Amino acid sequence: MIAAMQYVTLLFPDFFLIVLGYVLCRWTPLNRSVWQSVEMLVYYLLFPVMLFTSIAQSTLDWAATSQLVLAGLLCAGGGVALAYSLPYWPLLGRRIDRREHAASAQIAFRFNSFIGLALAQRLGGAQGLLLMSVLIGFCVPLMNVAAVWPMARSGGHQLARQLLRNPLILATSSGLAANALGWHLPELLHAPASRIGAAAIAMGLMCAGAGMRLGLLGHAWQLSGGVLAIRHLLLPLIAFGTAWALHLSSEQALVLLVFNALPASSTCYVLAAQMGFNGGYVAMLVTLSTALAALSLPLAMALVQYL
Template sequence: MNFAQLLLPDFSLILCGYLLCRFTPLARPTWDQVETLVYFFLFPVLLFQSIARTPLDVGAVSGLAAAGLLLGLAGITLAYSLPWWPGLRHVDRREHAASAQVAFRFNSFIALALSERLAGAQGLQLIAVLIGVCVPLFNIGAVWPMARHAQTGFFAALVRNPLIIATFAGLACNLLGLHVPGWLDPTLNRIGAASLALGLMAAGAGMQFGHLAQAKALAVGVLAIRHLLLPLVAAGLGFALRLDPTQRAVLLAFSALPTASSCYVLASRMGYNGALVAGLVTLSTVLGLASLPFALGVLR
């Protein structure tokens, strides 16, 4: 499998956003409006459709769902513990609050494409299970530290968060057996494609590598969790829970994915250092070229 070919489109869109913002009249004010559109409309529609459209067979995939939840909890715990790691005891707490999400969130677009290549239609069903059970947990895990450090109510922040609203709405429709009308699918698919392109370009537009230089230890810790520790945890869970080979492969791929491009949008819209998070998203996309072969080739 050509992992470089799979990740190149995302990295190219980030680079396009960076170049457009720096060298064309499409400067920062333009991208502020793009971020608003992506955060409040495009990404929520995409999340809702991704979760609602694939029925969940709870019985057949309970082991995989449990592994996904345990993997997610491990990622969140490791990310939250970073300020107590050696060399990170004096890390800026606001930068940690914004960056922690990078350690456990994932790029769902790459997840869907990769799972289909690994196991066809079954792979898509299995990754849909992981998306359905992990996205609510990850979104809550991403919002909580930022809401706490911004001194805003955590539950108020969750209730107002459009990504979490869309996630729970999608799960409710899925479990109740409700479906989006077929005639609406093409429109939703186009909105999803737009959210991918514009979200990645907005991340590139907000990117400032200088911020990474000011938080080197934090960046190393966050990316080490995302691309090294979580694949190792996934390998252990697959063995301990006796997942079948296909489920184990999908879990390993899930554990090694680049982080979500919406990390930047969420941090920026909540008033945090979006430039730092955008740089981490970019580096995570590049590191995915190494972590995916590591998880699927070595650990598998």
């Protein structure tokens, strides 16, 4: 078993970039007006290119991994359902602001795919990396639609129009289509696409830090506790039950549990900010989720032993 300290080491680069973005925005000439432009670059170019290339180039073998894909979709659906249901929970629901919930619900089910891929390779080698790629390829479109839907509805936007125009959804759906058709990125574009992907995650995390407001740490704490509990406690437990019920192999169960214990994606902040919601609050949740993953990932690893 990997020691908990190794998870902290793996998560540190993301956490560092968030803090760096916060420091640059607050105490250098690179103020908020600069980062607003960077957010648009990340949202409309860097993240879509990264998502498209990573999904289009993944090896999605449905026949060999159908049980794992089913398990991943069941867990994703469970996370979405729990996140959407928060305003209806007894005692908690009446304390939740619906607009804040629309922006932050995505924290409960969207995940940091780069950390997931790095962990999968470390734990399972090439096979682990393949299994994680399959999960990402099938679950990202569902989660992106689920993230946009409550904000489009709460913001008074036309849902279909928002979904069809959302660059993250367009990138993931076109990536899946390209993968299904067997289209491969030309060799000449591999290096530029790889560098854009690296820039996307780095800039996305720094944007989250730049948008973070420490004064919101105690803001909507009931909602914050709800989405973070789903992300870092309930989802690993749901994954454990799903892996047991579907009799997944040890390799597939390991990848499924790690997948459901990952920190929230930095794209959560960019999406919320670009759709006109409280980006500072969502950025704070991304930061807290990154820290909490140092606890949920060892929990997931411990649960694997009981399958």
